[in-house]
Amino acid sequence: xxxxxxxxxxxxxxxxxxxxxxxxxxxxxxxxxxxxxxxxxxxxxxxxxxxxxxxxxxxxxxxxxxxxxxxxxxxxxxxxxxxxxxxxxxxxxxxxxxxxxxxxxxxxxxxxxxxxxxxxxxxxxxxxxxxxxxxxxxxxxxxxxxxxxxxxxxxxxxxxxxxxxxxxxxxxxxxxxxxxxxxxxxxxxxxxxxxxxxxxxxxxxxxxxxxxxxxxxxxxxxxxxxxxxxxxxxxxxxxxxxxxxxxxxxxxxxxxxxxxxxxxxxxxxxxxxxxxxxxxxx
Numbered sequence: 001x002x003x004x005x006x007x008x009x010x011x012x013x014x015x016x017x018x019x020x021x022x023x024x025x026x027x028x029x030x031x032x033x034x035x036x037x038x039x040x041x042x043x044x045x046x047x048x049x050x051x052x053x054x055x056x057x058x059x060x061x062x063x064x065x066x067x068x069x070x071x072x073x074x075x076x077x078x079x080x081x082x083x084x085x086x087x088x089x090x091x092x093x094x095x096x097x098x099x100x101x102x103x104x105x106x107x108x109x110x111x112x113x114x115x116x117x118x119x120x121x122x123x124x125x126x127x128x129x130x131x132x133x134x135x136x137x138x139x140x141x142x143x144x145x146x147x148x149x150x151x152x153x154x155x156x157x158x159x160x161x162x163x164x165x166x167x168x169x170x171x172x173x174x175x176x177x178x179x180x181x182x183x184x185x186x187x188x189x190x191x192x193x194x195x196x197x198x199x200x201x202x203x204x205x206x207x208x209x210x211x212x213x214x215x216x217x218x219x220x221x222x223x224x225x226x227x228x229x230x231x232x233x234x235x236x237x238x239x240x241x242x243x244x245x246x247x248x249x250x251x252x253x254x255x256x257x258x259x260x261x262x263x264x265x266x267x268x269x270x271x272x273x274x275x276x277x278x279x280x281x282x
Contacts, residue, residue, distance in 0.1 A: 013173040017047055020170060023122055026052035026104055028096075028169075030127035030136060033063035033084070036071040037277050038188035039128050041175065048126075052103045054081045056096070058132045061086040067275035074279060087136035096140055100167060120168045129174035130194045137161065137171055188276050193267050206259035207233040209266065212276065220272040224265065237262075 021027075027048040032039040036057060055075050060068055072082045081103045085092040101108065104121050111119055127133045138145060145161050161169045174194075189195050190205055210233040213221050221227040225243045227236045240246070241253035244261045248254045265271045 013175045014043065014047075017124070017126065017172055017175075020124065020172075021047055021051070024048075024051055024124045024170065025107055025121050026054060026100060026123045028054045028056060028100070028123050028125045030056045030058045030087075030125070030131045030133050032128075032131050032192055032194070033057040033060045033068050033071070034192055034274060035188040035276050036068075036075075038185040039131055039192075039194065041126070041128055043175075044126055048124075052107070053079075054083065054096075054099060054103055056083050056085050056087075056136070058085050058087050058127075058136060060084045061089075062269045062273060064273050064275035067278065070279055071275075085136070087132050087139050090139055093136065093139040097164065097167060118165070120162075120164075120166050122168050122170070123163075124170045124172060126172055127174055128189065128194050130192070131174065133171070133174060137169065140169070191263065191266060191276055193263075202259040202263065203237070203256055206237060206262045209262060210236045213271075213274070216278075217272070217274055220274065224271060 027044065029040070029044055029048075040055075057063075057068060057072060068084060072084060075082045081099060083092075083095060083099060085096075087093060100121055100123060108121070111117070125133060125137060141161055141163055145159075159171050161171060163169050186195065187205065187208055190200050191209055210221070210227075214227075214229055214231075214233070214236070218227075218229045221236065225236070225240050227239050231239065237255050237258050238253050240262055241255055241258035244258060246254040246257040246261060266274065
């Protein structure tokens with residue numbers, strides 16, 4: 001399955017980021033902890049060149065904790081400051097302001113030497129669609145200042161948000177990049193809901209997910225659907241249809257509905273804590 005999805009508004013969103021990056025001290029990039037590689041937009045590194053960086057592995061509550069720790073160490077070795085977070089948890093979010101001040105310490109000290117005191121750090125928040133950016137912003141700001149939604153493309157334009165006297169935050173729309181060189185990246189993003197479901201073939205996507213989970217998380221499939229490791233992916237999908245009562249007229253299994261149930265269960269966390277990418281080969 002070759003998944004490519006780059007709506008026209010993403011071109012203008014990328015251009016807007018380019019125009020505003022000169023105003024920014026630090027770029028805060030949200031990743032989805034379940035797909036820490038696929039959710040990292042390679043365009044951001046070139047757009048944010050020369051800026052302080054902070055990566056937030058969001059939705060850690062849905063990801064495999066052991067894998068998440070490995071990914072945190074992986075990005076720290078690349079020189080990024082990294083935080084693990086469930087952006088709905090205010091305790092997690094409360095650490096962001098202090099971390100931003102630490103990452104930007106050199107800039108703040110430089111301003112102080114120049115006699116500039118009290119100027120807020122200007123941060124840009126970026127991330128792919130549906131990574132939880134608006135939820136994070138609302139938790140960070142302590143009020144509803146960004147629209148949230150369980151689908152990509154909710155944020156349409158930019159807005160400046162005063163977080164505190166020490167920080168102003170520029171919110172930007174979620175953007176993907178024009179072409180996925182690795183087909184598995186598109187598949188991983190489709191699994192978590194960062195690509196519009198209307199363009200996806202759910203049955204094929206769910207079969208790929210079953211194959212992955214039978215390799216890495218067979219116990220979770222067994223717990224929820226009674227799927228065994230000896231079943232084929234097609235048999236597994238039929239088993240989901242049976243367990244979840246997905247039937248058509250004539251009592252035939254509704255495999256497309258079963259496929260959507262599997263994806264919904266993954267995205268909501270009902271399957272358990274799952275990371276959909278590993279670090280093999282790195």
